[in-house]
Structure formats: C-alpha cells, structure tokens
Amino acid sequence: MMISLEVNGKHYRVGVNPDVPLLWVLREYLKLTGTKYGCGIGLCGSCTVHIDGKALRSCQIPLGDARGKRITTIEGLPEDHPVKRAWIEEQVPQCGYCQPGQIMQAAALLSERSNPSEDWVMKGMEGVLCRCGTYPRIKSAIRRAIGGEQKGISASSLGAGDWGSAMEKASPNRHGFSPNAWLLITPDNIVTVIVGKSEMGQGVSTSLPMIVADEIEADWKQVRVEMAPAGEEYKDPAWGMQTTGGSTSIRHMFGPLRKASAAAREMLVSAAAQTWAVPVHECEAYRGTVRHIKSGRSLTYGQLSQKAAKIPIPPNPPLKKEGQFGLIGTSMPRLDVPDKVDGSAIFGMDVFIPDMLYAAVSRPPAFGARAISHDRGAAEKVTGIRKVVDLNRRIAVCADTLDAAWKGRDALHVTWDEGAQPDLDNDNLERIFVQHLNKRGKSARTHGNVKRAMNHAVQKIEATYILPYLSHATMEPMNCTAHVREDTCEVWAPTQDQSGVLQTVKEVTGLKPEQIHVHTTYLGGGFGRRLESDFVEEAVQVSKATGKPVKLIWTREEDMQNDFYRPATCSKIEGGIDGNGRLVAWVHKLVAPSIFSRVYPQMVKGGIDPAAVEGAVDMKYEIPNIHLEYVKIDVPVPVGFWRSVGHSHNAFTMESFVDELAHAARKDPLEFRLNLLKNHPRPRRVLEVAAEKARWGKPLKKGHGRGIAQHFSFGSYVALVAEVSINEKDGTVKVHRIVCAVDCGPVINPDTITAQMEGGIIFGLSAALKERVDFARGGVESANFHNYGILSMSQTPEIEVHIVRSNAKLGGVGEPGVPPTAPSVANAVFAAAGARVRRLPMKPETVVGIIKKE
Numbered sequence: 001m002m003i004s005l006e007v008n009g010k011h012y013r014v015g016v017n018p019d020v021p022l023l024w025v026l027r028e029y030l031k032l033t034g035t036k037y038g039c040g041i042g043l044c045g046s047c048t049v050h051i052d053g054k055a056l057r058s059c060q061i062p063l064g065d066a067r068g069k070r071i072t073t074i075e076g077l078p079e080d081h082p083v084k085r086a087w088i089e090e091q092v093p094q095c096g097y098c099q100p101g102q103i104m105q106a107a108a109l110l111s112e113r114s115n116p117s118e119d120w121v122m123k124g125m126e127g128v129l130c131r132c133g134t135y136p137r138i139k140s141a142i143r144r145a146i147g148g149e150q151k152g153i154s155a156s157s158l159g160a161g162d163w164g165s166a167m168e169k170a171s172p173n174r175h176g177f178s179p180n181a182w183l184l185i186t187p188d189n190i191v192t193v194i195v196g197k198s199e200m201g202q203g204v205s206t207s208l209p210m211i212v213a214d215e216i217e218a219d220w221k222q223v224r225v226e227m228a229p230a231g232e233e234y235k236d237p238a239w240g241m242q243t244t245g246g247s248t249s250i251r252h253m254f255g256p257l258r259k260a261s262a263a264a265r266e267m268l269v270s271a272a273a274q275t276w277a278v279p280v281h282e283c284e285a286y287r288g289t290v291r292h293i294k295s296g297r298s299l300t301y302g303q304l305s306q307k308a309a310k311i312p313i314p315p316n317p318p319l320k321k322e323g324q325f326g327l328i329g330t331s332m333p334r335l336d337v338p339d340k341v342d343g344s345a346i347f348g349m350d351v352f353i354p355d356m357l358y359a360a361v362s363r364p365p366a367f368g369a370r371a372i373s374h375d376r377g378a379a380e381k382v383t384g385i386r387k388v389v390d391l392n393r394r395i396a397v398c399a400d401t402l403d404a405a406w407k408g409r410d411a412l413h414v415t416w417d418e419g420a421q422p423d424l425d426n427d428n429l430e431r432i433f434v435q436h437l438n439k440r441g442k443s444a445r446t447h448g449n450v451k452r453a454m455n456h457a458v459q460k461i462e463a464t465y466i467l468p469y470l471s472h473a474t475m476e477p478m479n480c481t482a483h484v485r486e487d488t489c490e491v492w493a494p495t496q497d498q499s500g501v502l503q504t505v506k507e508v509t510g511l512k513p514e515q516i517h518v519h520t521t522y523l524g525g526g527f528g529r530r531l532e533s534d535f536v537e538e539a540v541q542v543s544k545a546t547g548k549p550v551k552l553i554w555t556r557e558e559d560m561q562n563d564f565y566r567p568a569t570c571s572k573i574e575g576g577i578d579g580n581g582r583l584v585a586w587v588h589k590l591v592a593p594s595i596f597s598r599v600y601p602q603m604v605k606g607g608i609d610p611a612a613v614e615g616a617v618d619m620k621y622e623i624p625n626i627h628l629e630y631v632k633i634d635v636p637v638p639v640g641f642w643r644s645v646g647h648s649h650n651a652f653t654m655e656s657f658v659d660e661l662a663h664a665a666r667k668d669p670l671e672f673r674l675n676l677l678k679n680h681p682r683p684r685r686v687l688e689v690a691a692e693k694a695r696w697g698k699p700l701k702k703g704h705g706r707g708i709a710q711h712f713s714f715g716s717y718v719a720l721v722a723e724v725s726i727n728e729k730d731g732t733v734k735v736h737r738i739v740c741a742v743d744c745g746p747v748i749n750p751d752t753i754t755a756q757m758e759g760g761i762i763f764g765l766s767a768a769l770k771e772r773v774d775f776a777r778g779g780v781e782s783a784n785f786h787n788y789g790i791l792s793m794s795q796t797p798e799i800e801v802h803i804v805r806s807n808a809k810l811g812g813v814g815e816p817g818v819p820p821t822a823p824s825v826a827n828a829v830f831a832a833a834g835a836r837v838r839r840l841p842m843k844p845e846t847v848v849g850i851i852k853k854e
C-alpha cells in the first residue's frame with residue numbers, strides 16, 4: 001500500500017507498512033537523516049520533528065498516523081531560523097548527534113508563545129537528552145533566541161565562510177602540494193587539513209587544523225578539513241596506532257603537526273623566492289600568501305603550490321615563537337558546528353550505499369550464553385529476508401529493509417542456555433566485590449612505613465566506598481556499514497580506533513591492509529565505547545556472508561546490554577592523623593576488574609592493571625606513609641575504557657576520603673588539601689582559583705553546602721567547588737552551581753576547553769546522581785533510558801569554568817573534568833546535611849537513608 005506524506009513542503013509516496021515508525025521512514029526511505037534514533041521509546045528526543053507545528057517524537061508515530069499531516073524535519077527548518085542561528089553563535093554542539101532534536105524542540109516551543117519565559121522553555125526542553133552535556137549552552141542559545149540578540153560569533157567568522165561547512169567543501173582537486181599526510185594545498189588556493197583523529201565532540205576537527213593553519217600561516221578562511229582514511233601515516237606517533245582516546249589528540253599531535261607545517265611554510269617561501277629570483281630571507285609567509293618585503297609583490301599558496309611540491313622538505317624548519325601565533329590560543333568557532341546544526345553531518349548511522357541490505361542480530365541475554373535452538377525457517381519466511389547468518393554466539397538476519405531485518409530477528413525465537421553465571425545479579429555482585437577486600441592483592445605503591453605510622457597516629461579512620469558498573473550510553477547506538485568484495489572491503493564506521501577496525505577486517509576477511517578502506521564518519525559520542533570493534537566485526541561478517549553491502553544498527557537495548565562497562569569497584573581506605581591534625585598514613589585497598597588484561601595484557605605488569613590504579617598510584621598529596629594495594633576481580637561482566645577510566649572511580653574514593661579526614665582533623669577541607677600540596681603549585685593554584693571564584697568560606701543560603709575536590713588526570717589539573725542543597729524528606733540532591741578551575745598547560749582553543757569541562761562535569765554528575773547498570777539472571781537488566789537514567793536539562797547546575805594559564809606541558813581536556821565532579825558533590829552533600837555518601841549513584845533513597853542514620 002502506498003502512503004502519501006508531506007515532508008518539508010515536498011510530497012512523497014512511500015510503499016511502507018503503516019506500522020513502521022515515522023522515524024525510520026524519514027531516515028531510511030526518504031534519507032532525511034538529520035532526524036536521529038536514540039532510544040525508540042520516546043524518552044530521548046533525538047527523533048523530534050514538527051507535525052502540524054507541534055514537536056513530536058517520530059519514533060512513537062506510526063507512518064499511518066502521519067498521513068495527511070505537515071511534517072518538518074531539521075532539514076526543513078530555514079537556515080536563518082533564530083534557533084539555528086543561536087545554536088551556532090553559542091557553539092552548542094559537541095558530538096552533535098542530539099542537536100537536531102534539541103533544535104526542533106526549542107523551535108516548536110518558541111513558536112508556541114510570542115514572549116515565552118525562560119523557565120517555561122527550559123521545562124519544555126526537559127525530555128531531550130544530551131550525553132555530551134551541552135545543556136548550559138542550550139540554555140544560552142535559547143536565551144539568545146528569545147532575546148533575538150545577534151551578537152557574539154558572526155557567520156562570517158566561520159572558517160568556511162557564510163553558514164557553509166569547512167567539512168563539506170574540501171577541494172575536489174587532489175593534485176597539489178602535499179609535503180606530508182596531513183596537508184594538501186591545491187592551485188585553487190584551498191588548504192585541506194587531513195585529520196587523523198576521530199571527531200566525537202571534543203573539537204579535534206577544528207583544533208588540529210588550527211595548529212596546522214597557524215604554523216603554516218594559512219588564512220583560516222581557505223582551510224578545509226577531511227577525515228583521514230585508516231593508514232600507517234595517520235598512526236598516533238606516541239602510540240603507533242590510529243586511535244583517538246586518553247585525551248591525547250592535541251598532546252600527541254601538537255609537535256609533529258607544527259614541525260610538518262613549518263616545513264611546508266618554508267617550502268612555499270622558497271618557491272616564491274625562486275619565482276622572483278630573490279634571497280629567501282627577503283620573503284615572508286603572511287596569511288596564505290608569500291610576500292616579497294622590498295617590492296611588495298605577493299603570491300598565494302595556491303599559486304605557489306606546484307613549485308613548492310618540487311622543493312626538498314627541510315629537516316629542521318624554524319617553528320613560530322611564543323607570541324607569533326595568530327590562531328592558537330583563540331576561541332575559533334568550530335568547523336563542524338554548522339553541519340551539526342543543519343542536520344547534514346553524516347554519522348555512522350546515516351551512511352547509505354547503493355544496494356545495501358540491513359542486518360539485525362539476536363544476542364544472548366546472559367553473559368556467555370549459547371543458543372540452544374532457533375527457528376531459522378520462520379525467519380526466512382518474513383518478507384524481505386535475504387539470509388540468516390550464524391555468528392559466534394549470535395545469529396544475524398539480513399534483509400532488504402530495516403523493519404524486515406528486525407521482524408526476521410524476532411521470528412528466530414532463539415532459546416539460550418543460562419550462561420556463565422546465572423545467579424549474577426546486583427546483590428551477588430556486590431557481595432563478591434566486598435568479599436574480595438579480604439583477599440591479598442598486589443602492591444601498586446608503597447613508601448614509608450604505614451604500619452608504624454598508623455600505630456603512632458592519634459586518630460585513625462576507615463571507610464569503604466562502592467561504585468557501580470556504568471554504561472557509555474552514547475546517544476548514537478553502535479552501528480557500522482560494510483561492503484566485503486572478493487578483493488576489497490570498505491567500512492563506514494563511527495570509530496575511535498581505525499587500527500582496531502583494520503585488524504578486525506583483516507581477521508574476518510583475510511584481506512591485506514591495502515585492500516581495506518575505512519571511512520570514519522562523525523561519532524555520535526565515543527567516551528571509550530568506540531575503541532572497541534565488535535560492531536564492525538558483525539557488519540563485516542554479515543557482508544562477507546551475503547556478498548552485499550550491509551548496514552547494521554544496534555537498538556538502544558542491544559547497545560546498553562552489550563557494552564564494555566566502566567568497572568565497578570570497591571575500596572577500603574584507612575587514614576592516620578597525628579596530634580597536629582596532619583595526615584601521616586594512607587592505606588588504600590582497591591578491588592577492581594582489569595580492562596588491560598583483555599585489551600593489552602602486555603601492559604599489566606606485576607599483576608597491576610594501570611587503568612585500575614590510575615589517579616591513586618600517582619596521587620599528588622604529600623603523605624609520608626602510603627600503601628596502595630590492588631586486588632583483581634574476575635566476574636563475567638565485560639569492562640572497557642569509559643571517559644576518564646580509572647580516574648573516574650579513584651577520584652571519588654580518594655577525594656571523598658580526604659574530605660572525611662579533613663573533618664576528622666577539624667580542618668577546613670581546602671586548607672587541609674593545600675597543606676598536603678605544599679610542593680605542588682599547579683594543583684594548589686587550581687584549588688585556590690576554584691575556591692576564590694566559588695566564594696569558599698562565605699555564608700550560603702540555609703540548607704546549602706559547598707564541597708571541594710581536585711584531581712590530576714591526562715596531564716591536567718582540575719579543581720571543582722560544588723554547591724548543593726538536599727531535600728531532607730525525599731533525599732533529592734539539587735546541585736545548584738559548580739565552579740571549575742583547570743590548568744591544562746598551553747591553551748589551543750579556550751572555548752573548546754570550556755566546552756569540554758562543561759561536558760565532563762555533566763558526564764560526571766550524571767554518574768554521581770543517576771547512573772548504575774543493573775544485573776539480573778546472569779545478564780544486564782538495564783535496557784534503555786527508562787531504567788538507565790542520564791542527566792537532563794533540569795538537573796544541570798550553573799557551571800563556571802576558569803582556565804588557569806601555565807607554561808607546563810600540554811594536558812588533555814576531554815576527560816579531566818569528570819573525576820573531581822562526584823566527590824565535589826558528595827563533599828557538598830556532607831557540608832549541607834552531614835550525610836557522607838560512600839556509594840554511587842546518590843539515589844534519593846540512599847541519601848535519605850544516610851541522613852536518618854547519621
């Protein structure tokens with residue numbers, strides 16, 4: 001049956017089952033991919049469209065119900081719509097995946113009332129989730145759109161000019177001056193920077209080109225950006241792998257990119273000097289041209305590109321000096337933002353290949369479970385099914401359409417055995433973790449004599465902290481498109497690990513690396529989940545079995561129940577305080593699963609997983625006697641890297657316990673910390689700045705409390721002061737304000753640092769207040785946003801970020817905002833209500849229980 005639809009003013013007739021949600025018709029049939037899938041149950045808002053002017057969730061509307069209605073998607077919202085403009089001017093998007101839904105929701109709300117109050121609009125935005133934590137900027141953009149302000153970043157300051165996109169307009173001409181893998185200057189005067197790192201919201205597709213453009217002295221308006229293919233030349237020089245993670249993109253690429261760009265600049269200058277037959281020292285590079293100072297002649301980089309290509313690459317080109325930078329250190333608008341605002345950004349989910357099929361996979365409900373039986377015949381009878389493919393422990397169904405693939409998968413009716421540990425549930429897991437505290441572990445750090453120091457301490461306190469497994473919950477669920485042919489394989493994937501993808505494809509297909517082509521799309525969030533290639537492996541296997549291009553999309557439920565989770569941990573810490581209130585002994589026993597044992601076993605030395613103990617093993621506090629012991633625990637729950645990795649749990653445990661010690665010693669928590677950091681000026685400074693900006697020590701409203709925490713991770717120091725109040729009846733923690741001070745060394749793009757701190761704090765706050773993976777019957781019970789909550793707009797506090805400038809080594813910014821968040825809030829809860837939170841998340845029922853007990 002054909003159904004007529006009106007979308008963005010155009011009329012379509014589609015032959016699709018009327019039960020299929022409008023979301024999938026828009027995306028997979030009409031290819032209007034700005035409308036995103038996030039949950040499929042009406043809870044995330046990523047799929048929001050306007051139907052007859054109202055913002056509605058397209059995943060909840062069967063196609064049949066949309067018949068005869070006026071539908072508008074992000075692509076149909078005018079480019080100069082005040083909400084779209086405000087989104088660009090406030091630089092809202094990070095990964096960008098949720099943004100079309102945010103914009104459509106905001107635009108509908110603003111059209112409902114001529115003079116809406118900010119509060120009313122914010123309430124209306126509540127159901128649209130953002131995993132990257134762009135809520136503060138969404139608020140600012142809405143304020144701007146309501147106020148009609150047009151100041152701030154102007155369209156013309158964007159690199160690509162107008163409202164266009166530097167990401168879309170790379171030169172079609174591939175012949176030009178390309179002295180290294182990252183740079184191409186073509187006669188049309190376009191400077192294309194090829195970015196070997198994945199863009200997952202951290203702004204790397206702007207910051208890395210800024211480094212290149214600055215050192216080569218390009219005009220920012222001539223710069224275009226391309227994502228690199230997988231290849232030797234794009235491997236991270238420090239890691240020997242093409243991988244994006246560990247907040248290292250700028251840290252590892254700053255030096256190599258500058259050197260390569262400086263060499264290119266010198267070659268362009270030499271080419272100009274040759275052209276004019278003048279000495280090189282009479283010529284200088286200036287904003288995309290080389291000038292001959294004496295005569296005033298100049299040539300553009302495009303004009304010089306052919307000649308420069310013939311000049312030998314200088315091995316030691318002079319680098320720009322401090323003070324000569326034009327772009328580095330400035331808040332350049334992000335080049336990926338326009339695409340993410342108008343819905344044209346291509347995420348993995350948005351890839352279409354001619355003649356492609358869709359795959360869906362039936363997965364075991366319990367860890368280690370195997371299929372006992374399934375009804376292959378029933379699946380094959382579903383209209384549109386092409387093939388049923390056996391994968392290791394899973395069964396895939398391949399079909400002409402996505403809905404046919406899902407129907408075929410359901411028709412398999414797989415019976416699974418009970419798996420590796422059928423009695424695994426929340427209670428059992430916690431019991432196993434706590435029991436491991438009685439086991440002897442490996443010493444990760446020891447100095448002084450803790451036993452003697454404890455014996456002499458006048459006060460000894462001890463506490464146990466328990467943290468849950470966490471899901472990455474990227475807004476874009478795992479997906480991949482693959483096309484395996486006899487002698488080549490192409491993969492389109494939102495991946496953080498092109499080297500891992502290459503290796504996976506090699507193993508599945510037997511092809512050589514040069515026969516494999518990896519296209520990295522935008523990532524709808526990464527946070528470490530996309531360092532894994534499990535979703536790539538499945539797509540490649542199914543494509544190999546069918547000989548056709550195959551697109552595989554995981555549902556939210558599959559994504560949440562088949563994650564590599566942030567490890568749960570259990571820590572017992574003891575502290576000894578002397579007669580002067582000084583901390584003299586620290587004994588920390590940490591029970592945690594090992595990530596490295598699975599991914600890089602060679603990194604596990606002496607039984608110590610470096611990811612498990614990071615942040616604890618290099619704690620900066622000057623304590624004369626320290627012992628850190630690591631107890632590895634093995635349970636069937638797979639674990640992986642999650643934004644800030646081991647720092648995420650160790651910072652909570654340590655900074656909460658330091659607070660406990662400060663109170664036990666009757667010292668101010670800030671002073672107590674500063675006294676333990678006498679020889680560490682950088683953490684002292686961030687603590688002082690955060691405290692001063694948060695008015696530490698000044699009176700607060702009744703019932704409010706302030707908490708402080710600091711942590712060093714990924715080369716950066718971050719201190720936070722949180723202000724909270726608690727509803728003592730129901731235990732709800734309200735976080736009002738978080739003040740952040742960060743020292744990440746030299747600053748490339750201050751606005752990106754601020755955005756990453758905001759996002760990291762919201763990510764950390766989400767974990768502190770809401771997140772926990774639940775287990776039952778040997779598998780994961782949490783399935784979607786109804787039982788794995790993430791932070792929403794109304795729970796987001798005011799966040800203030802202060803960048804503390806220093807000339808120290810470059811630090812990362814993607815992760816360091818996360819670790820100190822939970823302890824700053826927990827310490828504020830103690831200050832407000834005297835309740836010491838020693839387990840996360842701070843569910844209201846837990847907090848109220850502690851208040852009653854204490």
Ligand code: FES
Nearest residue numbers: 038039040045059
């Ligand atoms: S609300 Fe529709 S996909 Fe989440």
Ligand code: FES
Nearest residue numbers: 095096130131132
């Ligand atoms: S920008 Fe909202 S989920 Fe990434």
